[in-house]
Amino acid sequence: MKKKVIGILITLIIMIGIMASQVMAATINASSAEVNKGDQVTVTVNLDNETQAVGLELTYDASKFEYVKGSVSSSIGDITTNDTVEGKVSISAASATKSTNSVTFTFIAKENTEGAAFTANGLVTESGEELTVNSVSVKVVEPAEEPEQPTNPEDPTTPEEPSTPN
Numbered sequence: 001m002k003k004k005v006i007g008i009l010i011t012l013i014i015m016i017g018i019m020a021s022q023v024m025a026a027t028i029n030a031s032s033a034e035v036n037k038g039d040q041v042t043v044t045v046n047l048d049n050e051t052q053a054v055g056l057e058l059t060y061d062a063s064k065f066e067y068v069k070g071s072v073s074s075s076i077g078d079i080t081t082n083d084t085v086e087g088k089v090s091i092s093a094a095s096a097t098k099s100t101n102s103v104t105f106t107f108i109a110k111e112n113t114e115g116a117a118f119t120a121n122g123l124v125t126e127s128g129e130e131l132t133v134n135s136v137s138v139k140v141v142e143p144a145e146e147p148e149q150p151t152n153p154e155d156p157t158t159p160e161e162p163s164t165p166n
Contacts, residue, residue, distance in 0.1 A: 026131045028120050035109045036143040040068065043105045043118045045133060050099035052076065053126035055092035056133075058105055061116040062087040064140060065107040073102040094126070109140040116140070 031042040045056060054072065067089050070081045076095035083089040091103055105118075119135035 026120070026123055026133045028118065028133050028136045030118065030136045030138050032138070034139040034141060037109050037112060037140055038143065039109055041065070041107050041109060041138050043107065043136065043138075045103045045120045045123065047101045047125070047131075050101050051125040051127075052096065052099045053092075053094035054100060054103060054124070055090070056103060056123040057088055057090040057121045059088050059119045059121060060107065061113070064109065064111045064113045064116040065138075066110050068106040068108055070103065070105045073100045073104070076100045090122075109138075111140060112142060113140045 025048045026045055027048075028043065028045050031044075035041045043058065043060075045058075047054070053076075058070075060067070067083050070079070070083075070089060070091040072079055072091065072093040076093050076098040079091060079093045081089065081091050089105060091105075093100070115137040117135040117137050120133035123131040123133050125131070
């Protein structure tokens with residue numbers, strides 16, 4: 001009897017260890033830490049394991065960025081996107097046959113900022129597990145100005161000066 005109890009305890013410990021190693025984690029990143037005003041930036045939430053269902057809400061500064069679209073890698077199931085609340089966009093998708101490990105959002109930079117945060121909230125997978133995801137910050141700057149082109153075709157280093165009558 002004592003050997004049977006010890007065997008059951010060892011089995012339980014092994015099962016708990018296996019289950020603990022399968023806990024999902026997620027990270028968030030941006031395609032660039034700094035973008036020019038008017039350029040697109042992609043924000044991606046990556047899962048460390050594949051899932052057949054995913055849902056999350058991404059919050060952002062709507063005065064600095066304009067939401068363009070959201071997508072799920074592998075195009076699992078029907079993607080439902082809700083962007084009716086300014087500064088928040090949610091996405092969900094599920095499939096019985098396909099799996100995914102990332103959700104991507106595309107934005108256009110509208111206004112300069114030292115750094116506006118994108119934060120993923122309520123990330124839920126097929127198991128119903130809710131994951132915590134940190135935020136990522138993106139800086140928006142004015143595009144660099146093009147240097148002036150010389151106007152004198154004979155001397156490209158100096159601008160053409162007006163001619164004086166003799």
